[in-house]
Structures are given as structure tokens and as C-alpha cells.
Amino acid sequence: MRFLLHPLFLLTILAGQAQQTKVVDVNKDNVQIVGSLYYMVGDAPVSAAKYVKVVAGTPYFSESWMKAKLELEKGSVYQQVLVRLDLLANDLQYIGPGGKELVATTPVKSVTLLDSVSGKEYKFVHSSFLRLSKDMEAGWYLQLTTGTAVLYKKIRKMITEDKPYGSATVEQSISTAGQYFVEINAAFNRVKKFKELPDLLKDKKDELNKYISERNLSGKNDEDYIDLVTHYNDLLVKSNSMAVIQ
Numbered sequence: 633m634r635f636l637l638h639p640l641f642l643l644t645i646l647a648g649q650a651q652q653t654k655v656v657d658v659n660k661d662n663v664q665i666v667g668s669l670y671y672m673v674g675d676a677p678v679s680a681a682k683y684v685k686v687v688a689g690t691p692y693f694s695e696s697w698m699k700a701k702l703e704l705e706k707g708s709v710y711q712q713v714l715v716r717l718d719l720l721a722n723d724l725q726y727i728g729p730g731g732k733e734l735v736a737t738t739p740v741k742s743v744t745l746l747d748s749v750s751g752k753e754y755k756f757v758h759s760s761f762l763r764l765s766k767d768m769e770a771g772w773y774l775q776l777t778t779g780t781a782v783l784y785k786k787i788r789k790m791i792t793e794d795k796p797y798g799s800a801t802v803e804q805s806i807s808t809a810g811q812y813f814v815e816i817n818a819a820f821n822r823v824k825k826f827k828e829l830p831d832l833l834k835d836k837k838d839e840l841n842k843y844i845s846e847r848n849l850s851g852k853n854d855e856d857y858i859d860l861v862t863h864y865n866d867l868l869v870k871s872n873s874m875a876v877i878q
Contacts, residue, residue, distance in 0.1 A: 676734060676735040676737055677732065677733065677734060677735070678725050678733035678734065678735055682721075683804070685793075685801070685802060685803060685804040686791075686803075686804045686805070686806055687803045687804065687805060688805040688806065689789075689805055689806030689807055689808065690806060691718050691719060691720035691721065691789055691791075691806055692716055692717060692718055692719065693716075693717040693719055693745070693754070693756075693787065694716065694717075694745070694747075695716075696716075697714045697715065697716050697727065698714070698715060698716065698745045698746060698747065698748070699711075699712050699713070699714060699745075699746045699748065700713050700714070700715040700743050700744060700745050700746065701713075701743070701744040701746075702715070702740055702742070702743055702744075703740070703741045703742040703743075703744075704739075704740060704741060705739050705740075705741055705761075713726055713727075714726065714727040715727075715743060715745070717743065717745070717756065717772060719771070719772060719787050719788075719789045720789035720791060720806060722770065722771035722772060723735050723736075724736040724740055724743060739758065739760055739761075740758060741757065741758060741760075741761050742755060742756060742757045742758065742761070742775075743755070743756045743772070744756075754774060755774070755775045756772040756773065756774055756775070757772070757773050757775055757784070758771070758772055758773075759771055759772070759773060762784075762815070762820055763815065763818065763819065763820040764820055765820065768813075768820070768822065769786060769788070771786070772787075773785065773786050773813065774786075774787060776854060776857065776858050776861075777858055777861045777862055777865070778865075779861075779862070779865030779868075780816060780864075780865055780868050781814055781815070781816040781833055781861050781864050781865055782814070782815040782816070782861075783812065783813070783814055783857055783858060783861040784812070784813040784814070784815065785810050785811070785812055785813070785854065785857075786810065786811045786812075786813065787808060787809075787810055788808070788809045788810065788811060789806055789807070789808055790806065790807050790808075790809070791804055791805070791806050792804065792805050792807070793805075810854075811823075812857055814829065814832055814833070814861065816832070816833065823857070825851070826849070826850065826851020826856065826857065826860075827844070827851070829851075829857070829860055829861070830844070833861075833864045836864055836867050836868070839867055840860060840863065840864060843860065843863050844860065847859065
């Protein structure tokens with residue numbers, strides 16, 4: 633027999649475990665959100681009418697619900713959670729008990745989405761856990777690389793309204809744009825132009841400019857940014873290896 637426990641009751645009995653790092657696989661055949669995961673979620677319902685006027689574009693990273701791994705503020709990890717990221721409102725939506733669509737209302741450190749078709753993973757880190765300056769936007773940042781230099785992308789969603797001639801109804805359109813950021817030496821910097829990246833990674837500036845020229849990188853897509861930052865991290869690894877040998 634299965635029992636659905638109230639979130640507040642679960643929070644009480646699991647309070648003593650809050651400092652422990654644990655990994656929980658959420659079984660889709662049972663209650664989707666279980667255990668101390670209630671520590672971070674709220675029960676605000678997803679509004680069914682929120683985007684009814686949208687005729688073009690999407691507020692979501694993906695319209696489909698995706699399986700995800702959630703990392704909480706204190707280190708607990710939950711896997712196989714069905715979620716959807718609203719990048720316009722910066723909301724994390726999840727499937728709760730009984731199949732209800734809910735919005736998380738307390739901090740989640742990171743969300744790693746799994747594309748079941750391609751097998752590709754997308755890790756988003758919340759700005760609350762990044763060293764952003766005051767002029768940078770809050771919300772979710774897509775992590776594109778790991779290493780000494782970490783590359784992020786802020787997928788910005790913008791909404792505009794239009795009232796067609798002769799219509800009494802306002803229509804909304806959502807557009808998407810991207811901004812890149814690099815985190816290195818405890819600093820989080822926006823990359824305004826691709827050719828500025830070597831200046832931000834200045835200890836390997838000459839090598840990076842040469843690499844851009846040799847590979848004919850233009851910065852017109854994510855792959856060029858990823859390629860350059862990955863090359864920088866590889867150069868550091870090689871430099872450190874040579875230093876150890878000597």
C-alpha cells in the first residue's frame with residue numbers, strides 16, 4: 633500500500649538529515665517528488681492561463697517536461713524528477729504528487745536536464761550560487777564548460793505585445809537571445825564580444841588569438857565559445873603537467 637505524506641510532515645521528520653549529502657532516484661511509478669525534496673519546493677500551482685496570449689515563441693527552455701537531476705543548496709541530489717524551466721519568469725516547474733504541475737518557491741542550486749532523444753545533458757545553475765555583479769540578471773545560467781575557466785550562457789527571453797488591426801485581443805510574442813559569461817579567478821565576467829575572450833583569459837591570450845585564427849572561429853554559435861574556453865583549460869593542464877615534470 634502506498635501513502636502520500638504531507639510535505640510539512642516530511643520536513644519535520646527529515647530535519648535532522650538536512651546536513652547529509654544524499655542521492656535519491658525518484659520512481660515515476662510512485663510519488664514523483666518524495667522525501668526531503670519537499671524541503672526546497674513550494675506548492676504554488678502552474679498558471680494555465682499565464683501564456684494563453686502567446687502566438688509566437690516560447691518562455692520555456694523546452695516545451696516538453698524533461699527528466700532532471702536537482703542539486704539542492706545543502707548538497708542533496710534528486711534524480712529522475714520531471715521538470716520544465718520557464719526562462720521568462722525564471723521559474724522551475726515540476727510534476728508533484730498526483731501529477732500536479734507546481735512551481736518551486738525556494739532555492740535550487742542546479743538543474744541538469746536530460747534530452748531523452750539525443751542523450752545530451754543541459755546543466756543550469758541558479759544565479760544565487762554564482763558571483764554575479766549587481767548589473768547582471770538573476771535567473772538560470774546554462775553551464776557550457778567545466779575547468780579552471782567556466783563558460784556560462786544566459787538564455788534571455790523577452791516578451792512583446794501587439795494588437796492586430798481590427799482585433800480586440802492583444803497577442804504576445806516571445807523572442808530569445810543569448811549572453812555569454814566566463815567565471816575565472818573568483819570573477820564572473822560578461823563576454824560582450826567573442827574576440828574579448830582572450831583578454832579575459834589573459835595568461836594565454838596569444839595562444840588563444842592564434843587558435844581563433846587557425847580554427848577560423850567567429851563566435852556565431854555556442855560551439856565556438858565552448859571550443860575556445862575548452863582549449864584554454866587544456867593549455868593550463870598541459871602547463872601544469874610540464875611544471876610538475878620539471
